[in-house]
Amino acid sequence: MDSLPAPFAAPEGARIGEIWFEPPPQLDGLLVKYLFTSEKLSVQVHPSDAQASAGMSGKEECWLVLDAAPGATLAIGFEQEISSEEMRAAALDGSIEHLLQWHPAKAGDFFYLPAGTVHAIGPGLSLLEIQQNCDITYRLFDYGRPRELHLDEAITVSEGRPHPPELRRSLVPGEDAQLVDGPRFRLDRIAGEPSAAILARYRGPVLVVPLDGAVSLEGVRIEAGECGWAADLHIADFSEARTSLVAQPAD
Incomplete structure (x- = not known):
């Protein structure tokens, strides 16, 4: 996008598609991203831990919709059960886009995508994505754009449902x-x-993403649109926070 929702701003003449935050070593299993779409993104899928290459993790992810243009949609999963052969044929002829289930999206909607979920993001959306820190993406269809597809790998890991x-x-x-x-x-x-209850659930290092207001982590002020981390959660860190996300790799 070249016009981003507050508190973000694109430099004049620049288009911004995503912003991500490199996690500290204590939290390197998680990645936080902001995504901004002005066109449909590719139909894609990610493998599980068991399906990923040796030494790499898979990718479970989730999306929180921050802003959405009227009529904005997300494709997650298929309208009905589909076989591997049907999925391959639909990816090759482009009809896979129409077999996906497109969900209306508005600010405050939350979606969790297990590994193996075929998905695509439509235009007009600003999303916050929390994911396993993995860059393995298999594309099934890319609307004719000249990028590599990964049909064999994608079909192998995809859940056709x-x-x-x-x-x-x-x-x-x-x-x-x-x-x-x-x-x-x-x-x-x-x-x-x-x-x-939240303090009891989150022991040890955590990622914190302010959505409204600010937090103070390890003496550093973190504003909405940023991401920070702390060695542990403390109530005093949230004295100026109105809404935040806190995330942590599972034990």
């Missing part, structure tokens, strides 16, 4: 929400200061 409805929801403003408590990472949205 609908996205489970329990893995997506719309968040209630101003409330704490446990978003992910999975085998790879945990993620909570915090309204104001962290509760005793």
